Amino acid sequence: MGKTGVMGSFEEMVLLAVLRLGERAYSVPIRRELSERSGTDVSMGAVYATLDRLEGKGLVEERPEAPQQTTPGRPRRYFRVSGQGIAALDETRTIRDRMWRGLHLTAPDSEGGA
Amino acid sequence: MGKTGVMGSFEEMVLLAVLRLGERAYSVPIRRELSERSGTDVSMGAVYATLDRLEGKGLVEERPEAPQQTTPGRPRRYFRVSGQGIAALDETRTIRDRMWRGLHLTAPDSEGGA
């Protein structure tokens, strides 16, 4: 996580996707979640790399058991957000909220300050 | 800016600091703003590198004229957030809000509460 206590923006999005998906959080739905909410597709590689990094930092955990899987294909890796992950999300949001506090996004044109 | 339309988290913070500071946005106050709101110090180098990147992308502009500077020392580089910068901030926030929508951040069930 960055020096400032705010995590990377893609890490945050992945973490949030995992959180939202709950029980069914694995690569494919995570990726779909990201696409739907951001409007662009990201590759599997991008998702896994991030998930692995988050796991390394203890922000997500791999859940060994899948809820009975009767589908073909290679077994899925399910993830869940850890307590630390929640805390990290909270810190990120808190700091960012402080940065945004009181700002309105109006296009600049005249200064005339104060 | 990232594939997803969300900019880097530090870039966002710097951009917000510049926006908030208005007329008086240059390295030192920007850095102070960052420290105060995040709780940690970042180096000048970090700030400048980011400012330069943002400038390269057209999200901030260097304002040539400083409001009369009678202080000693090397001349300051004042910055302002461009229209594009505002738009980028808005997009970043919009997408992130969609990612957060409806999520609450309750810690997952007790794990070894000893």
Added chain:
DNA sequence: GCGATTTCTCTATTATGTAGATAAACGCAG
């Protein structure tokens, strides 16, 4: 010009973000 002051630039390094190709594991039909 000289020195003190303030700000900026440069170099290096690690962390994040990203894609695409390739491999692995599995259920099912034969």
Added chain:
DNA sequence: CTGCGTTTATCTACATAATAGAGAAATCGC
């Protein structure tokens, strides 16, 4: 049990973002 198609995961390589710290550059008052 063997091969086959399906689904998911890993690997490699590279681009961008984040970061520190040392050192160089301007400017002012004298």
